[in-house]
Each structure stands twice: as structure tokens, then as C-alpha cells.
Amino acid sequence: MINKILLLAFLIPTIVFAQNGTLKGKITDHSTSEPIIGAYIFISKEYRAKAQLDGSYKISNLPYGTYEVKVSMFSYDTLVTKVTINAPVVTKDFAMGDTQEMEEVEVIGQLAVDRKTPVAVSRISAKQITEELGSQDLPMVLNSTPGVHATQQGGGDGDARISIRGFNQRNIGVMIDGVPVNDMENGWVYWSNWFGLDQITNQIQVQRGLGATKLAMPSVGGTMNIITQPTGGKRMIKVNQEYGTGNFLRTSLSYKSGKLKNGWGVLFSGSYKQGDGWVDGLSTRGAFYYLKIQKRVGKHLISLSGFGAPQEHGQRSYTQPIEYWDADYARGLGIDVPDGAPKTDLGIRHNQHFGYFTDQNGNRVKRSERRNYYHKPQITLKDFWKVNDKLSISNMAYISLGRGGGERLKNSSGIVYDEEGHVDWDRIITNNQEVKKWGQTLPTVDPAHHPSLLKSSQVVTSAVNNHMWIGGVSQFDYEINEFWKVSGGLDYRYYKGEHYQELADLLGGNYWINTNDQNAMSNMKQVGDKVGWKPYHNHRDALVQWAGAFGQVEYSKGRWSTFVNLSTVVNGYKGIDYHKKREIHLSDTTLYIGGEDVVNYDGEYYHPNHPDLKYNQTDWKWLAGFTAKAGANFNITERMNVFVNAGYLSRTPQFSNVIDNTTNEYFEEILNENIMAFEAGYGYRSKRFSANVNGYFTYWENKPFPFGVSVPDPNDPTEFVVANVNGMDALHMGIEFDGVYKILPNLAIEGMVSIGDWTWQSAEEIDVVGQVFEFDAKGVHVGDAAQSTYAGAIRYEPIPRLYVKAGYTYFDRYYSDFDPFSLSVANGNGGTESWQIPSYGILSFHTGYRFKFEKSSLVLRGNVFNALNSMYISDARNNQNGSTFDAPSAAVFFGQGIRVNFSLGFEF
Numbered sequence: 001m002i003n004k005i006l007l008l009a010f011l012i013p014t015i016v017f018a019q020n021g022t023l024k025g026k027i028t029d030h031s032t033s034e035p036i037i038g039a040y041i042f043i044s045k046e047y048r049a050k051a052q053l054d055g056s057y058k059i060s061n062l063p064y065g066t067y068e069v070k071v072s073m074f075s076y077d078t079l080v081t082k083v084t085i086n087a088p089v090v091t092k093d094f095a096m097g098d099t100q101e102m103e104e105v106e107v108i109g110q111l112a113v114d115r116k117t118p119v120a121v122s123r124i125s126a127k128q129i130t131e132e133l134g135s136q137d138l139p140m141v142l143n144s145t146p147g148v149h150a151t152q153q154g155g156g157d158g159d160a161r162i163s164i165r166g167f168n169q170r171n172i173g174v175m176i177d178g179v180p181v182n183d184m185e186n187g188w189v190y191w192s193n194w195f196g197l198d199q200i201t202n203q204i205q206v207q208r209g210l211g212a213t214k215l216a217m218p219s220v221g222g223t224m225n226i227i228t229q230p231t232g233g234k235r236m237i238k239v240n241q242e243y244g245t246g247n248f249l250r251t252s253l254s255y256k257s258g259k260l261k262n263g264w265g266v267l268f269s270g271s272y273k274q275g276d277g278w279v280d281g282l283s284t285r286g287a288f289y290y291l292k293i294q295k296r297v298g299k300h301l302i303s304l305s306g307f308g309a310p311q312e313h314g315q316r317s318y319t320q321p322i323e324y325w326d327a328d329y330a331r332g333l334g335i336d337v338p339d340g341a342p343k344t345d346l347g348i349r350h351n352q353h354f355g356y357f358t359d360q361n362g363n364r365v366k367r368s369e370r371r372n373y374y375h376k377p378q379i380t381l382k383d384f385w386k387v388n389d390k391l392s393i394s395n396m397a398y399i400s401l402g403r404g405g406g407e408r409l410k411n412s413s414g415i416v417y418d419e420e421g422h423v424d425w426d427r428i429i430t431n432n433q434e435v436k437k438w439g440q441t442l443p444t445v446d447p448a449h450h451p452s453l454l455k456s457s458q459v460v461t462s463a464v465n466n467h468m469w470i471g472g473v474s475q476f477d478y479e480i481n482e483f484w485k486v487s488g489g490l491d492y493r494y495y496k497g498e499h500y501q502e503l504a505d506l507l508g509g510n511y512w513i514n515t516n517d518q519n520a521m522s523n524m525k526q527v528g529d530k531v532g533w534k535p536y537h538n539h540r541d542a543l544v545q546w547a548g549a550f551g552q553v554e555y556s557k558g559r560w561s562t563f564v565n566l567s568t569v570v571n572g573y574k575g576i577d578y579h580k581k582r583e584i585h586l587s588d589t590t591l592y593i594g595g596e597d598v599v600n601y602d603g604e605y606y607h608p609n610h611p612d613l614k615y616n617q618t619d620w621k622w623l624a625g626f627t628a629k630a631g632a633n634f635n636i637t638e639r640m641n642v643f644v645n646a647g648y649l650s651r652t653p654q655f656s657n658v659i660d661n662t663t664n665e666y667f668e669e670i671l672n673e674n675i676m677a678f679e680a681g682y683g684y685r686s687k688r689f690s691a692n693v694n695g696y697f698t699y700w701e702n703k704p705f706p707f708g709v710s711v712p713d714p715n716d717p718t719e720f721v722v723a724n725v726n727g728m729d730a731l732h733m734g735i736e737f738d739g740v741y742k743i744l745p746n747l748a749i750e751g752m753v754s755i756g757d758w759t760w761q762s763a764e765e766i767d768v769v770g771q772v773f774e775f776d777a778k779g780v781h782v783g784d785a786a787q788s789t790y791a792g793a794i795r796y797e798p799i800p801r802l803y804v805k806a807g808y809t810y811f812d813r814y815y816s817d818f819d820p821f822s823l824s825v826a827n828g829n830g831g832t833e834s835w836q837i838p839s840y841g842i843l844s845f846h847t848g849y850r851f852k853f854e855k856s857s858l859v860l861r862g863n864v865f866n867a868l869n870s871m872y873i874s875d876a877r878n879n880q881n882g883s884t885f886d887a888p889s890a891a892v893f894f895g896q897g898i899r900v901n902f903s904l905g906f907e908f
Contacts, residue, residue: 158192
């Protein structure tokens with residue numbers, strides 16, 4: 001018996017140590033997620049493997065234990081890590097790239113990590129963007145993401161808008177490689193400035209809610225972080241040609257050097273586009289350029305990048321009554337539309353802002369009277385210093401110089417239309433050339449000296465919006481030990497926005513004079529002169545300073561990971577009005593302004609006794625805010641995790657809610673906005689099925705309206721004044737789900753459900769410039785985004801390198817946008833819901849095939865958007881045609897019909 005026990009004791013460790021397992025997985029490129037063929041996986045001479053065509057590898061018969069694994073490939077940093085074999089099959093995937101560059105992206109890009117960072121996050125890969133975006137604006141690819149709603153508004157190229165959890169993009173922090181890009185005055189994001197980024201985007205990460213971004217950001221709804229590709233990895237050259245609906249043409253070229261032996265790296269991309277647009281008259285033309293140069297110097301990774309997208313495109317600015325676009329659709333909603341009524345049934349592609357003119361060769365040429373043109377180059381210099389294994393320091397400086405504006409006909413009441421409702425440019429030009437000569441209009445001038453001068457009655461002006469923006473972010477990340485990590489830094493931004501109107505086109509005449517000042521010879525205007533709404537100019541500057549500090553502590557041990565983040569900001573505001581609104585009249589050569597003599601020198605007004613007082617300016621006003629947030633994640637098993645986070649944001653208001661841009665004076669009452677947020681979620685991961693579900697609760701106090709609200713002037717009821725109204729509160733809460741199930745290795749289905757309940761919470765009396773208004777919006781649903789969205793998609797690869805994908809997104813409980821102050825108790829409108837837009841769904845198809853050659857590929861792709869040609873209202877504003885809170889009172893845009901996009905690409 002004793003002998004048997006001794007024998008068993010001797011054999012047990014032998015049996016245990018005789019257990020063997022298999023290590024397998026995939027090797028992919030960190031930036032492109034493409035398989036790395038031929039990558040070498042090495043444990044010892046006996047245990048090694050090579051990645052196959054799909055990037056997969058397998059090492060069999062590994063005795064149980066812990067091993068050091070090396071993964072190497074030419075032009076990539078060698079990966080060295082430890083893997084424990086404690087099961088029959090252990091799966092380990094590797095993403096390769098420049099290790100230091102990858103760490104820089106994670107630190108500066110402030111990315112959330114799956115099953116570790118306790119926030120609700122969605123990742124849009126470069127692969128998904130390439131397959132699904134087509135010729136759309138970048139936000140449109142996010143419509144199948146929980147909580148996200150994006151539309152093209154009027155249909156202009158680059159005019160898309162995006163909302164997250166019911167908060168528009170003024171309240172979404174948007175960053176490109178860690179650089180904030182929200183407008184410093186009003187928080188808006190102009191997507192026409194970012195055309196072409198899809199060519200070099202590695203991923204888009206959307207953190208919903210306050211998120212885990214360290215910087216103080218306007219992330220009430222969420223943070224959208226666009227991460228560009230690194231220069232490391234596989235060398236690649238791509239050439240791509242696209243064609244789409246509306247004669248859309250786009251040619252693109254991209255080059256990535258990969259990691260060069262001398263430590264240099266280069267990434268370049270360029271694009272050119274032009275098209276007529278799906279909507280009549282919304283032509284577009286633009287270019288994109290991007291250049292990143294990196295150099296590894298010892299423990300430093302230094303990069304200089306610059307990009308810009310000079311462009312011009314037509315716009316459709318005004319929503320219209322439903323019957324204006326389609327009378328039958330309006331009748332289906334119960335609107336009484338008489339047959340043959342004027343301005344009805346013009347078609348959903350109609351655009352009242354364009355028409356035709358006859359050029360010198362007698363050709364009929366399209367021209368839009370609403371043209372946006374802009375160029376906003378941005379240059380960024382980064383230094384990422386890996387001091388040692390525990391400490392890294394990053395410094396980043398950037399500058400953005402924006403130049404451009406928007407054109408329009410000056411006198412809206414004087415626009416001449418043809419029988420089809422389009423601008424009649426020829427008639428406008430003829431009218432300008434038929435105007436009486438100067439000498440007959442202004443008898444103070446001798447007609448003999450101006451025999452051919454013609455005064456234009458209609459001109460094109462341009463609202464110019466130039467800016468200069470410089471900023472910098474400096475931060476450190478320090479690992480105290482294997483469990484604790486601390487980081488912190490400083491954030492500074494300085495912004496100067498210049499705003500004025502200038503005369504862009506005299507339309508056949510020789511000069512123009514504001515109608516309110518016919519006898520002011522000094523106000524005779526030529527192309528390029530500054531003009532305004534009245535005889536005075538509207539020339540102002542907006543100055544903003546932003547100084548912030550942030551700190552974060554992270555703890556991770558075993559199944560737990562937590563973080564606590566604190567940030568503070570001091571926001572400065574200053575307004576300069578170069579020609580403040582005053583009464584101006586002419587007497588000899590001297591202008592009288594407010595009863596004082598002001599001499600006119602080349603259109604600039606100077607007080608003779610105070611030559612330094614050239615303009616009106618405010619003092620700097622400083623406001624402080626802060627953010628406090630924390631969260632925790634717990635990995636229940638290797639497949640399941642749960643998380644919670646909570647935060648409080650005391651947000652400084654935007655410039656447009658501090659200084660009235662019409663008077664250049666501070667609003668009477670300026671308060672911080674206060675946001676309280678809570679979120680909890682659950683995640684599941686397996687080889688075939690992954691899913692996330694979360695719930696959120698966001699309460700917003702003092703929610704303002706950008707640029708204030710217009711109310712009757714208490715001193716003159718016929719005039720209106722702008723006031724900043726505080727005290728508006730809103731509650732946004734809801735649940736979100738997204739998941740993917742791989743039925744087969746080549747067949748997967750995806751799904752998303754987002755159900756929100758977003759309501760105003762205010763019912764009170766407010767004092768606005770001496771007037772008391774009583775309104776009741778409590779419980780009324782917030783408009784401008786669908787509160788319920790559902791999406792499903794199926795992706796199938798019938799043969800290698802061929803994919804077919806169909807996706808359907810359904811929008812429901814979509815309330816039209818409206819002013820909650822219209823819910824007046826005195827008028828009996830208190831508590832009235834805004835008109836609910838009819839629910840609608842959009843079906844899209846995507847397909848592509850890659851022809852593989854020895855060292856190159858030919859890629860064909862195609863997209864069909866709104867494949868069923870569904871007619872739907874995409875944007876609506878309530879009470880624009882009355883105040884009945886119903887369909888007849890709404891002004892709308894219809895969504896775009898069926899559109900296609902094809903591309904042919906060559907990669908080598």
C-alpha cells in the first residue's frame with residue numbers, strides 16, 4: 001500500500017507537467033487592422049510559427065507554463081510579452097506597429113480601453129469608414145452608433161450635424177489626435193473643414209456622456225475623438241477614384257512610409273473633389289492635404305503635422321412648410337393644401353438659393369446665392385518623451401488660421417425669381433444696369449465727371465469669419481507601481497475671431513450705397529469694401545482665452561480598474577466693435593456720431609480729441625469652471641464586465657452667451673451651466689458574440705440658447721433686443737444596447753437599440769430685460785434628434801476578400817426643434833409638446849472586392865444610400881408658420897433620396 005502511494009505521488013507531477021496546450025491567434029497592423037502576413041512568432045527553436053495569409057498563427061504541444069513570446073516583422077517594432085499556457089487552447093492576438101508611436105496615441109489621444117475604462121464607448125474602425133462612408137460627411141457613418149443622430153440638414157456638402165443623447169454638437173467635445181476643434185465662440189463643428197480626414201483616419205472613438213477624457217471639454221453628450229494613422233507599420237501607397245450621385249468625383253492619393261531605419265516616418269494624403277450635389281444648385285469643390293513627419297530621437301518621438309481642406313459649396317439655408325416641398329406628403333399629414341396653391345409642390349430637391357445667368361459666350365451657367373467658402377489649415381507639433389519605463393511626458397502646440405465666409409444676396413426682399421422659383425440672375429443684373437446714373441441720384445456730384453456710373457440696387461455680400469487660434473497641451477503620465485498610475489497637465493488656448501461683411505459682387509453696377517444713407521458720398525462702396533446691415537459697419541472681433549489644468553489617478557488590480565479625474569478652467573472673454581451702431585450723417589467732410597465730431601479717414605472713424613479711441617471694446621471678463629468625475633470597472637469573468645461612472649461639470653458659458661454680438665455688451669446675467677451625470681453598463685465578450693448595454697442619467701441646469709433669445713424691447717415694443725436667459729433645465733436619460741454575433745467566421749449580424757427620454761424640466765417666471773415671462777416646459781420632450789433609434793446590419797463574405805453588407809436604421813419619437821419660451825402660460829401654450837416628425841427608416845447597401853496580386857491590390861467598392869428611396873423629413877423647426885404646434889406650423893427639410901457611390905482603388 002505504501003509503495004502504491006509513493007508511486008502515485010511520483011506520477012502526479014509527471015502527469016500534470018505532461019499537459020500540453022496550443023497557442024493561437026492573429027497578427028494585425030495596429031493602424032489598419034489588416035493581417036500581417038509572414039510575421040514571425042518565436043518562443044524557442046522548437047516552438048515557433050509564421051503568420052498565414054489571414055494573419056493567423058498556431059504553436060502546438062506547448063507544455064503548461066509561462067513563456068516569453070517575441071513577435072517580429074520587418075518595418076515593425078518587435079513585440080516581447082509573456083503568455084501563460086494553462087488551458088488546451090489559449091488565444092492571443094497581437095497588434096503590431098511602432099511601439100512608442102502606439103503609446104503616444106493612447107496617451108495623447110486619450111483613448112478608452114475595453115474592459116478597463118468605465119465609460120460607454122463605440123469605436124468606428126478605419127475598415128468600417130472605408131466600407132460605409134462613401135461620399136457622405138464623416139458624421140453620417142455614426143448613425144448606427146447608440147445615442148447618435150446625424151443629418152445632412154439642407155444637403156450642402158459638409159453641412160452635416162450630429163447629436164449624441166439629444167445634445168447637439170455644440171455640446172459634444174470633438175478632437176483630432178487630441179486637439180480640440182469645437183468653435184471657440186459658439187461650440188459648433190463645421191464638417192466642411194474636415195473633408196478628406198477619412199483617408200488617414202485610424203479610428204473614431206465616441207465616448208458617450210462625460211467620458212474619461214482628461215481635458216476639460218464640453219462633453220455633455222459625449223466626446224468624439226478622431227485618431228489619424230501612424231507613420232509606422234507597413235509601407236503603403238494608395239490611389240483611389242470615386243464617382244457618385246450628382247456627378248461627384250473625388251481623386252485621392254495617400255502614402256505611408258512605415259518605420260524607416262533612420263527613425264524617420266512620413267504620412268501624406270491628398271484629395272480633390274467636385275460635384276453638383278443631390279439637391280439642385282448645391283455644387284461643391286474642394287481639396288484636402290495632410291502631411292505628418294515623425295522622427296525618433298533617442299527616447300523622444302517628435303512629430304510635425306499639418307492639414308487643411310480649402311473648399312467652397314452651395315448651401316440651402318431655410319427650412320420651408322411641408323407643402324412647399326411636396327403637397328401630397330403634406331396632405332397625408334392632414335394639412336389642407338388647395339390644388340395649385342402658390343409655392344407648393346416644388347420638389348424635395350428644390351433650392352431657392354440658386355439660378356442661372358448668361359455668360360459672355362451666351363451659355364446658361366448655374367450660380368448659388370448662398371456659397372460657403374473656407375480654408376482652415378492646422379499645424380501641430382508634438383514631442384512624446386518616454387523618460388523611462390514608468391514616466392512619459394508629452395508636449396503639444398498647435399495653430400489654426402481660418403479664412404473664409406459665406407456669400408448671399410444683400411436685399412432678400414429684392415431677390416428676383418423666375419417661374420420655377422430660382423434666382424433670376426440675368427434680371428437682377430439688368431435691373432442694376434437700368435438704375436439712374438449717379439448725377440441724377442446725388443445732385444451734389446457733377447454728372448459730367450461720372451457719366452457712366454450705375455448704382456446697384458442688389459449686390460452679393462460676404463459674411464467673413466476669420467480666426468487665429470493657438471494652443472498647447474502639456475501632460476505627464478507616471479506609473480507609481482503596477483497598480484497605481486497618475487497623470488496631469490496644463491491646457492491653454494487663445495482665439496481671435498474677426499467678423500465683418502464685405503461687398504463681393506456689384507452684379508453689373510459700378511457702386512453700391514446702403515439705402516438708408518443715399519446722400520453719404522463716403523459710403524459709396526466697391527467690391528472688397530466692408531459693409532454692414534445699416535450705413536454703419538458691422539466689424540467686430542471676439543477674443544477668447546482658455547487656461548486649464550487637469551489631473552487623474554487610476555488604479556488597476558486584478559479584476560478592478562478605477563479612475564478619478566479633476567479639471568479646472570478659467571475662461572476669458574473680450575469683445576471689440578470697430579464701428580459700433582450709432583447715427584451717422586454727412587455735413588461737408590465731417591461725420592457726426594452721437595453729437596460729436598468724428599473725422600472720416602478712408603472709411604475709419606476717429607475722434608479728433610481722442611485719436612486712440614478708434615473702436616469700442618469691453619474689458620476682459622473671466623469665469624471659472626471645473627469638472628469632477630470618477631468611475632470603476634469590474635471584470636466579473638473573462639467574458640463579462642460591469643462599470644459605473646458619475647460626474648459633475650460646472651461649465652463656463654460660450655462666448656455667444658456672454659457678449660451680445662449686436663451691441664458688443666455683456667449680457668445682464670451670466671451663469672455657469674451645471675451638468676450632473678451618472679452611467680452604468682454591462683459588457684459581454686466571446687469569440688462569436690459581443691454586446692454592451694448601459695443606462696444614463698444627465699441633468700443640465702442653466703441650459704442656454706446660443707446667442708441668447710430675442711424679446712420685445714420694453715422701451716419700444718416695435719423693436720427687439722437680445723437677452724441671455726438662464727434657468728432652463730433639462731433631463732436626458734435612457735438605455736443603449738449594441739452587439740454583434742458571428743454566425744459563421746464569414747457571416748455576422750449587428751444590432752443597436754437606443755431609447756431616450758429627454759425632457760425640459762422648467763416651469764417658472766423669468767425676468768428678461770425688465771419684462772416678466774411665465775412659461776411651462778416641464779415634461780415637454782426635447783427636440784432636434786430622434787429619441788429612439790434602432791439599427792441592424794448583416795455582413796457576409798461569400799468568398800475571401802469579397803464582402804456584402806446591408807444596414808437599416810429606424811428613427812422614432814423625433815420631435816421637431818422649438819423654442820421652449822414659446823410655451824407661454826399667458827397664451828395657453830404651457831406644457832404643449834412639439835410636433836412629432838413621422839418615423840422613418842433608411843436602408844443602405846455596401847459591397848467590395850479586393851483583387852490580390854503579389855505586392856499590390858486592386859479594390860472595388862460600391863455603396864447605395866437610402867436604397868428604398870424613402871421620403872422622410874430629416875430636420876424640422878416648430879411654429880415657423882403659426883404657433884399651433886402641429887404639422888402645418890412646422891418648417892422642414894426633407895432627407896436625401898437614393899444615392900450611389902463607386903470607387904476604384906489601387907494599393908501597393
